[in-house]
Every structure is written in C-alpha cells, then in structure tokens.
Amino acid sequence: GAVVSQHPSRVICKSGTSVKIECRSLDFQATTMFWYRQFPKQSLMLMATSNEGSKATYEQGVEKDKFLINHASLTLSTLTVTSAHPEDSSFYICSARSPRTSTDTQYFGPGTRLTVL
C-alpha cells in the first residue's frame, strides 16, 4: 500500500515557540494532502486541505495564521504551529490520497505528538 511518513514523531516545546511538522508521501505523488488533529478519545478533526502549489483550504474555526501549511512539492506538505501554546498540545496526523488505488483511499501518516509546556 501507499506509504506516508511524518517527522518528527514526537516534539516537546516551550510556549511561544514555533514547531514544524513534515508529511511526505514516499512512493506516490499526492496533489492533495490533509492535516488532522486528534485529542484523546476524540475523532479526527480535519484542520485543512493542502494543495500542491496553491494555498491551503482551512476548516471553519482553524486559524490559518497560527497553523501555516505549505505544500511545496507533490510529495511534501508541512504544518507549522506558530507561537504554540499548551492548548495546541495534540496529536497531529497528515494523510494523502493515492491516485493508484481504485478506492481513492486516504493513507495516513503515523502522527506527531506535540506537547507544549
């Protein structure tokens, strides 16, 4: 199946700092990637849709100036949490659709655990 990686897998930072999370599709080109946030025992909440070469589309309630998304190539999207605060602590997961599968299914990365002190 298609493989999506994320880096780092875990990050702890001080309040006020910025954190960048990378999402890569390793064996396919993804024109669209998705960023989710998941709190404990909660469902995945879509934050934004990242399109290669254009601006991301943010879901209602997600601050685009706080969560900067860059989709610089067909295999890489980055999420930068700017001026992070403790309430931003969460599990961030990216996904990408593989155009090779007939089901057009999303493949998820392993996630990044962000802890803001």
Place this chain on the structure above:
Amino acid sequence: SQKIEQNSEALNIQEGKTATLTCNYTNYSPAYLQWYRQDPGRGPVFLLLIRENEKEKRKERLKVTFDTTLKQSLFHITASQPADSATYLCALESEGSYIPTFGRGTSLIVHP
C-alpha cells in the same frame, strides 16, 4: 447536523470469537463508508471501503455491511486474535467530497 455514532465503551471479547462493531449515522447520505484501525499513538490504517449500493464486503477475516435504510454499518472480525486489539474508526464520505468525516471510534480488546 451530521452525526456519526460509534459505541464509546470498549468491546471486550474472548480470542476466537467474532467481534462486531457498530457505526450509526444521522443527517447524512454517504456515498462511501470506510473502516480504519488505529493503534495507540499511531495514525489510522485503512481496512475496508463499502459503497452505498453494496450490502456487504469481505476481506480475509473482516466483513462490513452497509444498510442505508437503517443508516448503519456493522464491522465484523471473525476468529478474533489479541493482535486485533485496537480502536476501529468508521468514516463517511459524500460523493465528490474526497474528505471523510470520522466517528470517535470503538476500542476492541481481545483477551487470550
């Protein structure tokens, strides 16, 4: 508003038995319904997709049913094993949406 309901209580079963998980939805007419497995601290892994015009789909020990009248999907794991212990998420997607909406998931614990 659209709502997806999965049992929040963990399902505990004995190894070898069939596990059955339920996904109910309201105010939604999905074209596709998907089931994912999520292990603690990991991203979801796709298992099965079923379309609105399909009643049932199977893959190895997995079986999914989709009843658009009842607005319900059942996810079965036969001959369950302790390694099947995980949280199982259902996700609904409208035609042309390409963005599924996820339920909270149900935790399955298979005891040896």
